[in-house]
Amino acid sequence: MVTGSCSGGARAVARCDQLGLAPYSDMMGGLYRAYLTPAHRATVDQVGGWMFEAGMSARIDPAGNLVGHYPGARSDAPALIIGSHLDSVRDGGCYDGPLGVMLGIECVAALHAAGRRLPFAIDVYGFGDEEGSRFPAAMLSSRAVAGTLDVDLMTIADTHGVPLADALRDFNAADDDEGVMQILETAPLGIAGFHKARRRTGHVLAYLEAHIEQGPALEADGLAVGTVTGIAAQLRYRVVVTGMAGHAGTTTMRLRRDPLAGAAAMVLSVEQLARADNSDVVATVGMIEALPGAPNVIPGEVRFTIDVRSGVETRRDTVAEQILDRIVEIADARDLDFAIERIHDLPASPCDAALMDLMDAALVAAGQSPRRLVSGAGHDAMNMAALCPTAMLFIRCKGGISHNPAEHVDPADADIALQVMLGFIERLAAKHA
Ligand code: GLV
Ligand code: MN
Numbered sequence: 001m002v003t004g005s006c007s008g009g010a011r012a013v014a015r016c017d018q019l020g021l022a023p024y025s026d027m028m029g030g031l032y033r034a035y036l037t038p039a040h041r042a043t044v045d046q047v048g049g050w051m052f053e054a055g056m057s058a059r060i061d062p063a064g065n066l067v068g069h070y071p072g073a074r075s076d077a078p079a080l081i082i083g084s085h086l087d088s089v090r091d092g093g094c095y096d097g098p099l100g101v102m103l104g105i106e107c108v109a110a111l112h113a114a115g116r117r118l119p120f121a122i123d124v125y126g127f128g129d130e131e132g133s134r135f136p137a138a139m140l141s142s143r144a145v146a147g148t149l150d151v152d153l154m155t156i157a158d159t160h161g162v163p164l165a166d167a168l169r170d171f172n173a174a175d176d177d178e179g180v181m182q183i184l185e186t187a188p189l190g191i192a193g194f195h196k197a198r199r200r201t202g203h204v205l206a207y208l209e210a211h212i213e214q215g216p217a218l219e220a221d222g223l224a225v226g227t228v229t230g231i232a233a234q235l236r237y238r239v240v241v242t243g244m245a246g247h248a249g250t251t252t253m254r255l256r257r258d259p260l261a262g263a264a265a266m267v268l269s270v271e272q273l274a275r276a277d278n279s280d281v282v283a284t285v286g287m288i289e290a291l292p293g294a295p296n297v298i299p300g301e302v303r304f305t306i307d308v309r310s311g312v313e314t315r316r317d318t319v320a321e322q323i324l325d326r327i328v329e330i331a332d333a334r335d336l337d338f339a340i341e342r343i344h345d346l347p348a349s350p351c352d353a354a355l356m357d358l359m360d361a362a363l364v365a366a367g368q369s370p371r372r373l374v375s376g377a378g379h380d381a382m383n384m385a386a387l388c389p390t391a392m393l394f395i396r397c398k399g400g401i402s403h404n405p406a407e408h409v410d411p412a413d414a415d416i417a418l419q420v421m422l423g424f425i426e427r428l429a430a431k432h433a
């Protein structure tokens with residue numbers, strides 16, 4: 001059985017740290033790596049080089065995903081996909097996403113060093129867009145791979161008005177000066193070929209994603225890793241509230257139609273209604289913008305997002321409906337206009353029962369106590385579940401902190417995760433021998 005170098009996990013963590021700064025970040029003094037930006041491209045070139053060193057070929061697929069390929073024992077073998085995402089939230093941490101990609105590379109490095117070929121190929125994916133931090137849609141690139149992407153790609157533009165089509169063209173055209181490019185086949189397809197990133201159903205055996213927990217459960221139990229049982233359902237809305245812009249000094253309070261004051265009441269109702277449900281429902285307003293945005297101008301328009309999640313889809317939907325009803329009431333009472341657009345809707349995604357058992361067995365073999373837990377955070381695995389059975393391994397993160405520069409993973413925990421992943425792969429290979 002291949003066990004991997006005892007420091008492969010630590011190397012994965014160190015590589016995530018390296019990717020936390022320029023040129024792999026588009027933000028001074030912190031990490032912001034959005035889909036199809038120069039930082040994303042620099043990251044793809046660097047990580048592609050690491051894939052090459054680990055014994056894989058590497059390419060960029062038509063949706064801007066980086067894909068490393070390690071052939072199986074037979075050329076017609078199906079593939080195990082190991083993946084996570086390379087993009088980050090604004091001012092995020094270094095490990096949310098990239099750690100799962102780096103650990104996938106370490107799995108292949110260990111197998112390659114041992115000269116081990118499996119009854120399946122391994123494809124390591126560095127997905128381009130999971131967070132949705134650039135375009136008003138999330139998980140575009142894993143949805144393309146799974147064949148579940150049902151949005152009109154031609155209408156998507158970022159907040160600066162750059163169309164997705166242009167961003168993809170520039171990303172593919174970007175040149176790397178260090179020669180890493182030679183290992184990457186850049187897809188020349190453009191936006192019309194985006195959906196060609198799709199993988200065929202019968203050719204993918206399973207999907208494995210390792211990810212930091214982004215919550216405190218493993219740390220509280222003194223455990224390094226745990227088996228994920230499933231991922232909570234997500235809904236996201238974009239709300240635009242319109243009133244009347246005016247002079248802050250001359251418009252009497254009685255005459256105002258202030259959309260920001262209205263939005264403030266709406267934001268509070270999002271929090272109140274999710275709390276009042278007294279369940280696992282969580283609801284968040286994470287982005288808000290008042291226009292035109294000056295201290296002496298009553299805003300004319302306010303835009304904000306609402307994100308609602310629960311492990312139980314019906315609970316999520318009930319609370320979402322209550323929130324939308326309350327927004328209507330508040331807008332009516334304040335004589336405001338509004339528009340609400342649902343921009344994201346992903347069902348809850350259970351992990352595969354048989355693969356969870358394999359993961360538990362790999363955990364025990366690596367000397368870990370088995371522990372199962374649900375994910376409140378979204379992951380590319382949610383989309384890949386439409387393509388094949390999925391498995392996820394969570395890794396303890398300090399204080400449960402994530403989407404924050406203080407995100408931290410102990411390299412020793414990443415080493416344990418690598419051993420568990422290799423144990424999982426060996427067990428899967430035994431099943432398919
Ligand atoms: C991704 O991090 C998400 O859960 O939104
Ligand atoms: Mn995230």
Ligand code: MN
Nearest residue numbers: 096097130379
């Ligand atoms: Mn993530």
